[in-house]
Amino acid sequence: MHHDTTPEENRALLPAPLRILERSGFGAAAPLFTADLRDTDSFERAREVVASHASRLWTEAVREDGGPVDDRPLYWARLTLAARLRSWSPSFPLEAERRAELARLLETASRGITELDFPPGDRWVRVVVTGFDPFHLDGDPECSNPSGAVALALDGLTFPVGERTALVRSALFPVRWSDFEEGMVEEALAPPHGVADAVITLSRGRPDRFDLEVFNGAWRGGGTDNLGQTRTEPVPVSEGPGPEWTRTSLPVEEIVAAVEGPSRVVANTEVVEVPAGGAEPVTRPEGPSEGSSARSGGGGDYLSNEIAYRNTLLRDRLGSRARSGHVHLPKTTRPEEHVDVVEQTRAIVAAALI
Structure with missing residues (x-):
């Protein structure tokens, strides 16, 4: 069952966000996440995949590169991952509450909250x-x-x-x-x-x-x-x-x-x-x-x-x-x-x- 993406997630498909993601190096986050989700065969493994990809977003965003700090790539990349997670059809049964748990984990781990x-x-x-x-x-x-x-x-x-x-x-x-x-x-x-x-x-x-x-x-x-x-x-x-x-x-x-x-x-x-x-x-x-x-x-x-x-x-x-x-x-x-x-x-x- 596919779930409707949110207005916020849909905005991430506009030209400006796509440009921001492409220029920043965060554009690769969604394809890598999708590939790892595709290979996931259990809820426990899905948790690990979500946690690692989400915390990687945060780690990349706080890394000092000497230039002005840009908060936008993290924001748009998170929404792109959230949309992929929402529309993911796993090979195993995934109840709505469990999917919601993965979505919450994506949010907290990519926002620094778990750190x-x-x-x-x-x-x-x-x-x-x-x-x-x-x-x-x-x-x-x-x-x-x-x-x-x-x-x-x-x-x-x-x-x-x-x-x-x-x-x-x-x-x-x-x-x-x-x-x-x-x-x-x-x-x-x-x-x-x-x-x-x-x-x-x-x-x-x-x-x-x-x-x-x-x-x-x-x-x-x-x-x-x-x-x-x-x-x-x-x-x-x-x-x-x-x-x-x-x-x-x-x-x-x-x-x-x-x-x-x-x-x-x-x-x-x-x-x-x-x-x-x-x-x-x-x-x-x-x-x-x-x-x-x-x-x-x-x-x-x-x-x-x-x-x-x-x-x-x-x-x-x-x-x-x-x-x-x-x-x-x-x-x-x-x-x-x-x-x-x-x-x-x-x-x-x-x-x-x-």
Whole structure:
């Protein structure tokens, strides 16, 4: 039985993505994957094939080659593999749940999520940095996401923090409401929250500025994701509803004071709320009032606000002492434009550990 590919997977067949894959060397990933799947005679073997091909995508994407980091080949190659997996007709019985398990493994292993572990010992300062896939691709199919590029560029980075050594591990998240509903963020970030000193989520924001988002709201405001889906509702959390607002634990004032560069760094406290007893949303520059309902965090009402909310709620529920918060990066759309953003974000991450 063949399964319909998703709108996101179908987009990977457009000329621009095909060009990006061809130029990058990631174009060979799908034929190799298809050949290995064809030779697979059991579910266990299929798991091994999916895991090895998916983690190879991640390894290739984070490899330093000296040029500007490009997040797009990883994104398009993953979708091409996902489409091949979806339409694969194995020689053995494969139940829908098992196929879905393979699809999840392809996602997590190619996003760095399965690599979010740290060496033991007191000498390490453990830092998680996350970015997002490209989005708004119908308007600009060649679009790159600076948060994805920065996360790829920072993975494996080490730098001194006093007597200790900071080690960065990165992961990328999809621009899809459904994956967030299914708990992808919590599954990925809960284990490192046990040991991490900082968990910093990144996304693409406004031109020429970094926003350190102070407050995150429990509201989805209807934005369209990469599958063409929208959601307008409270953020659904598996352990029951969370608070209307969560707060960053990054040292935002210290970061603003410490980091210089071409784009200004701002501690953003603005939110949109429905005040207690009120009916209409109002903008509050200094943060939420007592008992209000969230309509927009500092980082808006889309998935960047949602990852910020989920990360900081997870911190609070686990009693984690990690410095957790969200940074909106300057809005750039091409790998060569991200170079300054990568450098300045590296400085922000270092300043977050002061």
